[in-house]
Amino acid sequence: xxxxxxxxxxxxxxxKTITTKRACNGCGDLIGDLTDSEFTAAVAGRPLPDVxxxxxxxxxxxxxxxxxxxxxxxxxxxxxxxxxxxxGVRDNSYCEEVGEEVVCAIHSTFAxxxxxxxxxxxxxEPWPCKHNKAVTP
Ligand SMILES: [Zn+2]
Ligand SMILES: [Zn+2]
Ligand SMILES: [Zn+2]
Numbered sequence: 001x002x003x004x005x006x007x008x009x010x011x012x013x014x015x016k017t018i019t020t021k022r023a024c025n026g027c028g029d030l031i032g033d034l035t036d037s038e039f040t041a042a043v044a045g046r047p048l049p050d051v052x053x054x055x056x057x058x059x060x061x062x063x064x065x066x067x068x069x070x071x072x073x074x075x076x077x078x079x080x081x082x083x084x085x086x087x088g089v090r091d092n093s094y095c096e097e098v099g100e101e102v103v104c105a106i107h108s109t110f111a112x113x114x115x116x117x118x119x120x121x122x123x124x125e126p127w128p129c130k131h132n133k134a135v136t137p
Contacts, residue, residue, distance in 0.1 A: 020039070022051060
């Protein structure tokens with residue numbers, strides 16, 4: 001998979017279009033365009049994927065991406081928006097219907113949720129992540 005690297009463009013009206021770039025998490029070099037999933041991760045405060053293997057400097061020596069645990073709230077849309085009238089819902093606290101699980105942020109996949117207000121996990125990889133240990137059959 002090759003990451004596009006869109007150069008900055010100057011539009012006909014003189015304004016500039018700049019595509020946000022992703023920096024390598026190993027050496028800090030820019031490796032190409034920020035992907036949509038990296039953008040939503042940044043917005044959601046989720047750890048960004050490890051991209052050292054895409055980097056020409058770090059790639060040859062980069063280890064497997066490091067698994068990172070994160071908490072994931074699961075429940076109804078109304079509950080997750082704290083708009084429901086279940087017991088326990090109050091400012092900045094979910095109601096009793098909302099469960100919390102720990103998943104691997106690196107090996108789970110996410111998609112923008114209702115009205116892009118938050119993310120939903122399309123695949124939740126339970127923690128401890130099975131990708132975490134070296135697989136020796
Ligand atoms: Zn690098
Ligand atoms: Zn993992
Ligand atoms: Zn609720």
